[in-house]
Amino acid sequence: MDALTLNRRQALSLVAAAATLPISFRAQAQSTTSQSPASLLRAAITGYTVINTFDPAKVTQLPESYVVWAVFNALVKFNEKMEIVPDLAESYSFIDPTTLEFKLRKGVKFHDGSDLTSDDVKFSLERVLDEKTASPNRAKLSSIKTIETPDAHTVRIITQAPFAPLLTYLANTRTGTQIVPRKAVEALGSKFDLNPVGTGAYVLKEWKTGSGVKLEAFPDYFDGAPKIQTVTMPLIGEESSGLTALQGGQIDLTSTAPFASIPNLVKDPKIKVYKQTGLNVRYIGLNGRKAPFDDPHFRRALAMAFDRQAMVRSVVFGEGSPATGLLPPAIAKPGQPVPPSLTFNPAAAKAELAKSKYPADTEIKLLIWGPTWWRKIGEFFVIQVNQVLGTKIQIEAGESNAVFGRLRSGDYQAAVWGWLGFIDADEYLGDLLGKDGSRNFHGYNNPAFEALLEKGRSEVDPAVRRDVYREAELMMLEDMPLIPCFNSNVHNLSVPGLKGFTQLPYSNYGDQFAKLQLG
Amino acid sequence: MAFALLRHVVTRSAGVMMLALMGAAVVFFAMRAAPGDPALTALGEGASTETIAAFRARWNLDEPLIVQFGLWVANALRGDFGQSLSIASGTDVYALFANRLPNTLFIGVYAIILAVLISLVAGTAAALNRGGIIDTVATSIAAAGISMPDFWIGYVLIYAFALGLGWFPAYGFISPLESPTGALLSGFLPSLAIAAPMAASFTRILRSALIDNAHRDHVRVALSLGHGKTFIFLHHILRNALIPFVTVIGLQVRYLLGGTVVIERIFGINGVGSLMIDAAFGRDYPIVQACALTFLLIVLLVNIVVDLICTMLNPRMR
Numbered sequence: 001m002d003a004l005t006l007n008r009r010q011a012l013s014l015v016a017a018a019a020t021l022p023i024s025f026r027a028q029a030q031s032t033t034s035q036s037p038a039s040l041l042r043a044a045i046t047g048y049t050v051i052n053t054f055d056p057a058k059v060t061q062l063p064e065s066y067v068v069w070a071v072f073n074a075l076v077k078f079n080e081k082m083e084i085v086p087d088l089a090e091s092y093s094f095i096d097p098t099t100l101e102f103k104l105r106k107g108v109k110f111h112d113g114s115d116l117t118s119d120d121v122k123f124s125l126e127r128v129l130d131e132k133t134a135s136p137n138r139a140k141l142s143s144i145k146t147i148e149t150p151d152a153h154t155v156r157i158i159t160q161a162p163f164a165p166l167l168t169y170l171a172n173t174r175t176g177t178q179i180v181p182r183k184a185v186e187a188l189g190s191k192f193d194l195n196p197v198g199t200g201a202y203v204l205k206e207w208k209t210g211s212g213v214k215l216e217a218f219p220d221y222f223d224g225a226p227k228i229q230t231v232t233m234p235l236i237g238e239e240s241s242g243l244t245a246l247q248g249g250q251i252d253l254t255s256t257a258p259f260a261s262i263p264n265l266v267k268d269p270k271i272k273v274y275k276q277t278g279l280n281v282r283y284i285g286l287n288g289r290k291a292p293f294d295d296p297h298f299r300r301a302l303a304m305a306f307d308r309q310a311m312v313r314s315v316v317f318g319e320g321s322p323a324t325g326l327l328p329p330a331i332a333k334p335g336q337p338v339p340p341s342l343t344f345n346p347a348a349a350k351a352e353l354a355k356s357k358y359p360a361d362t363e364i365k366l367l368i369w370g371p372t373w374w375r376k377i378g379e380f381f382v383i384q385v386n387q388v389l390g391t392k393i394q395i396e397a398g399e400s401n402a403v404f405g406r407l408r409s410g411d412y413q414a415a416v417w418g419w420l421g422f423i424d425a426d427e428y429l430g431d432l433l434g435k436d437g438s439r440n441f442h443g444y445n446n447p448a449f450e451a452l453l454e455k456g457r458s459e460v461d462p463a464v465r466r467d468v469y470r471e472a473e474l475m476m477l478e479d480m481p482l483i484p485c486f487n488s489n490v491h492n493l494s495v496p497g498l499k500g501f502t503q504l505p506y507s508n509y510g511d512q513f514a515k516l517q518l519g
Numbered sequence: 520m521a522f523a524l525l526r527h528v529v530t531r532s533a534g535v536m537m538l539a540l541m542g543a544a545v546v547f548f549a550m551r552a553a554p555g556d557p558a559l560t561a562l563g564e565g566a567s568t569e570t571i572a573a574f575r576a577r578w579n580l581d582e583p584l585i586v587q588f589g590l591w592v593a594n595a596l597r598g599d600f601g602q603s604l605s606i607a608s609g610t611d612v613y614a615l616f617a618n619r620l621p622n623t624l625f626i627g628v629y630a631i632i633l634a635v636l637i638s639l640v641a642g643t644a645a646a647l648n649r650g651g652i653i654d655t656v657a658t659s660i661a662a663a664g665i666s667m668p669d670f671w672i673g674y675v676l677i678y679a680f681a682l683g684l685g686w687f688p689a690y691g692f693i694s695p696l697e698s699p700t701g702a703l704l705s706g707f708l709p710s711l712a713i714a715a716p717m718a719a720s721f722t723r724i725l726r727s728a729l730i731d732n733a734h735r736d737h738v739r740v741a742l743s744l745g746h747g748k749t750f751i752f753l754h755h756i757l758r759n760a761l762i763p764f765v766t767v768i769g770l771q772v773r774y775l776l777g778g779t780v781v782i783e784r785i786f787g788i789n790g791v792g793s794l795m796i797d798a799a800f801g802r803d804y805p806i807v808q809a810c811a812l813t814f815l816l817i818v819l820l821v822n823i824v825v826d827l828i829c830t831m832l833n834p835r836m837r
Contacts, residue, residue, distance in 0.1 A: 049797045052561060052608040060563025134570040136563035193608070209607040209615060210797065211789045234691070237784050237793060240674075241690055245787070248681050248689025401555035401802055404564065439564070 038518045039229040041498075043253040043509070046242030049210055049235050054196040056178035057128045057135040062421065062507070063235065065174050066255060067213055070231070070510030071111075072178035072198035075102050075121065075155075075170045077511065078423075080502045082330055084167055088116060088179055088199065094460055097162035098145075104153040108222045110181040111203045118149035123182040125157070137176035139438055140169045162458035164465055168424040172511055201226045201514035211235060215513070226514040246271065246493055252518060253498060255509050257491035259316040259373055271493055274503040277321045278490035279328050280420035281428065282377060284366070284483040288443040290413050292358035299480040300341055301353035305388040306381055307344040312486050315376045319491070323484035325473040326428050330505040333470045341477045342484065346388045353389050364393040367415035369403040377485060378416040407441040417441075420490075421506050425469040426457060433476055444481035531826075535819045539812060540592070546811040547588050550804055560605035560801040578604055591808060601805035606797045612809045615794060618694075620813065623779055623790035625695045625702055629710035630775060634717040635768065641718070642725030642764075643757075649730055657722060664719025669778045673712035673785045680708060692788040709786040713778040717771050724767045728760035735759075762829050769825030776814050 048063040056068050077087040086092060089102040108116035125147055128135045143163040148156040159166060169175040184197040196204055199222065202215035212234035217226040234251065236242040239258040245251045247270070257265070257273070266273050284302070286293040293299055308322030321329060324338045340348070353360055368378030375397070382393045393414070398406075406412045419439070422428055430453050431437045435445040452472035459465045477484075490507045500515040502508075557580075558571045566574075575581045579590060594601060600612040607615060645657035681689035687708050693701030732738065733756050741751045780792035791810055798806035 049793070050560065050606045050801060052605070060561070131567075131569070134562060134566065134573070136566055138567070190609075208789075209610055209618070210794060234787070236690065236787055237797070241785050241787055244674075244677050244682065245690030248677075250688055250690045398554070399800065401559055401800060402553065404559060405554050405556055408564075 038227075041228045041231045041253065041513065041516060041518060042234070042251040043231055043513065044234050044236050044242050044245060044251040044255065045212075045509075046236045046254045047239045047256045049237040051207070051209075051213070051235070053193040054204060054207070055193045056180065056196075056198075057124075057133050057137070057176045058193065059174070059176060060136050062174075063255075065421075066509040067204065067215075067233065068178060068196070068198075068510065069172055069200075069508060070202040070215055070513050071196050071200040071204055072172070072180070073200055074172035074178045076167065077172040078504055078506075078508075080504070082504065084171055087172060088121075092167075095156070097458070097460065098159045100157045100159070100166060102155045102157075104155065105222060106153060108199050109220045110184065110199055111197045111218055112181065112184050113220075114181055114183060116179065116181075116199055117152045118155045119152075120182050121155045121179055122147040122149050123185070124179045125177060127180070127185070128176050135176050137169075137174075140175050141166075141177070162460065164457055164460050165424040165426040165430075171423070173423055173506060173508075174421045200510075202231060202510070217514075221514065223514065227517050228513065231513050243493065246495065253494040253501065254492060255507070257493045259319045259488070259491075262319050262489075262491060263317055265493065270496065272496050272498065274492040274494070274501065275319070275489045276503065276505055277329050277487050278420060279330050279423055279506040280418060280487055280490075281323065281326060281328060282320075282416075282418035282485045282488060283323075283326075284378075284381060284485065285407060285412075285415045285417045286442055286480075286482055287410060287413050288481050289410060292356065292362045292364065293413060295356050295358055296479055297352050297356035298358055298362075299483070301349045301356065301389060302385055302391075303341050303480050303483045304343065304345045304349035304352065306384040308342065308486055309344075310384075311377070311380050315373050315380055316486070316488050320486045320488040322486050325470075326432070326476060326482075326484050327425055327469065327473060328428075328487040328505070331423070331425055332473075333466045336470065339474060339477050341480060349389060353391075360390045361392045364391065364413055365396045366393055367396050367398055367403045367406065367412055369398050369400045369416065374400075374416060374418075381416075381485070410441065410443070423506055425465070426453065429453060429469060429472050429476065430457070433481055442481040444476075444479070446475070446479060449475050449479075531823055535816070535823070538819060539815055542815040543592070543595075543808060543812050544588065547591065547804075547808060548584065550799075550802070550807055551584055551587075553802075555802045557605035557802040557804065560803075561608055591805075595808075595812070600809045603798075603803055603806055605801040605803045606806065607803075612805050615806065616791065616809060616813070619789055619791050619794055621696055622692060622694055622788055623783070623792060626692075626706055626710050626713065626779055626782070626788060626790065627772075627775055629703075629706050630713035630717065630778070631768065631772075633710055633714035634721055634771075637714065637718040638721030638725055638764075642722040643729065645722065645726045646729035646733070654726075658726065661719040661722045664715050665723075667716065669712050669716055670781045670785055672715050673709065673782055676708045676712055677785075690787045692786060694789070706788075709782045709788060712785075713775060713782050716778075717768075717775065720771065721764065721767060725760060725764045728763045729756055732756045732759045758832060762832050765825055765828050765832070769821050772821040773818050776817065 045063045045066055050061050051064050053059060053064060054067055054071065056072055059065055059068055073088045075087060075089040076084050079085045088105060088108060090105045092100060092102045095101050104116065104118060110116060125141060127133050128137055129141050129144065143159045143166060145158045145160045170177050172178060179199065181197055185192050188195055194207055201218055201221045203218050205216045206214035212232060215231040217229050219225045236245060239256055242254045243258060243261055246254055262273060265271050286299055288294055312318060312320045312322055323342055324336065325332055366378050366382055368375050378395055382395055385391055386393055403415055407415055407417060431439045433440055433444045434453050435450055449472055452468055456465055456468040459468055490505060492503050494501060497519045499517045499519060501512050558566065558574045562570055562574060579587055603610045603612060641657045645654040648654045677689050681687045688705050692705045695702035738751060738755050741755050779790060780796060783790045783793040784796065791813060794806060795810035798810065
């Protein structure tokens, strides 16, 4: 018993020690947080946790692209006005409608010290086209007939027919056309997945599964060595945790932000908010092969029976723009009026429903999935449409992987869905609604629409192309094979001292690291 | 006596093995019954039918389910839990666990220790001051603690102690293998978040068990024999009250594991719980299987340990 009892002095010293514990913790916490010298950038990947590969040809997940954009370059890239400008290419031109010629920059080095040549370009693109690579972007390049390399710094890409979107697909985005070195890829085989070798401003130094990525500056980068030596990219699954990490001083930059927090954060002087309407579209996908959505009247009725502005307010806290078509504002023809079919109009919606061969109470299940705001899109839609039209739409909740599987197999009536990161108008209109579109889960097949898609693909003048796509868009909105809802904002958050970050509407990230400064 | 104990251990181990196998089978077939496809995560939505077929063939996903399960059991018995399909393609599940299990175990044990310490103090204090201010405060806090979900407590703790006072990092966890003190510091808030609801229920159990035992006949007898109060408390009251207390701790371990799943996400702990979420969403079957089996074994092991402790506390239970 005596061994267990403390005398007063011992007890007091114990209490004193306990009291100092939080203080020593505090000192430790501060020593880790205040230590963010300008040579280290902590650019978190928020909202995602999965990285399978850093091989551009095989990339499917957004966080993979974030890293690929820093480690690799493509022939061309987008500038801050979303115009295509040379990157690894010095210049490019259409020699004739089916021949696109690139002159490569001289003196560009890969991370392994080898020189970039036209052969690497040919190899990189043919690799995406090769069935064995199993690139998800193979179809994007399928218009390519041959690739010629007249000399070490000239590449000619010859397409079967004039194909305007090709230039977009060759940019440093999510189309897998970043340039890889033939020698290293052939030597590494499948090890290239996690040991990427590029020309980019940063070299991948470390990848801890599920935890994060570490990049080091590439001193021989052709555009000048980056200012920040080391970039760590922790994977933070919860967006809200990304925000607390930023507020707590554990990171400097996030790749996304929770919608609900934005209205408050823009007023917070301790956080810099970057935002704009993103290149994405959120919609209600309809299955045109199943009742009642095989009837265009029914589809149009639903499209006019809900208030998109209110949806944006309640679903994403105002962080988005009501859809004015299928194309997001960044690539749509500017200054167009909102078509009546996308305007909330209960009377017109009811009139449209009256023309349908199906009664209002036809059984409909809308698939919803995902966390919070994705789910709320469906809930908002169902509540308002049912109220306005007297329909009996019901919600069926699943999760994204399962719902996507049902979309693909056509086993659904209606589903909340959306895409982000598509940059070319043909990806929206063609992929989603073209008769051979890889994401046409709607059974849409309209010959007149196909003709416009064809016209858009062969038109190289951007202004004319834009007009063609507007016409196609208006045609599809007449048929309403899917119901566009809104384009959500893209966000980045950073500490106030970060300078040089340019946010592009497709949620770019790693391509900016070389220009950043922390002061 | 020793033989009886040995027989006890052997039967229990056989039971654990059977339960583990059954549990693994349930998880296996439930996961396969859920719609979705790991190929979609691994290969992207643009993958061609042939590519998907090749993927399925490579990972034996085209075999009949019972064959797949047989393969899994056969490999698992050899200690081979396969490779990740879709969230860390090609990485050995074993390697993923080697990195992450220590983190989860550390947080779990840390949380239990915190919960036990808090409840021992609060429960005893409340019982000794029955009806007094300390009792009212402790029981009110306990009632509140039970009603609050751990992820909410997690955010409250972050706002108060990380963002407000700056005592702890708001995000991130340093593995105990890298730095034990770093782990104690960065693991404190997440462990406390998991510990709080547990501590609340432990406190209530301990308090009522202490009060209950204090009025037993043998305590009165001991008092009449003139034993000291401290002696009586330690030997006749606390000792008996510890049996329900320890049993409840054992029962709470499964909630503890559920708690780590959420808390690991919020605090960015690279553990098995967050791995399991990612794996489940990505339909990464081998990882889900391994996680489920791990959790199952932990629960079963803890139950055995609890039984042993209770037997030690009360020889009559042998």
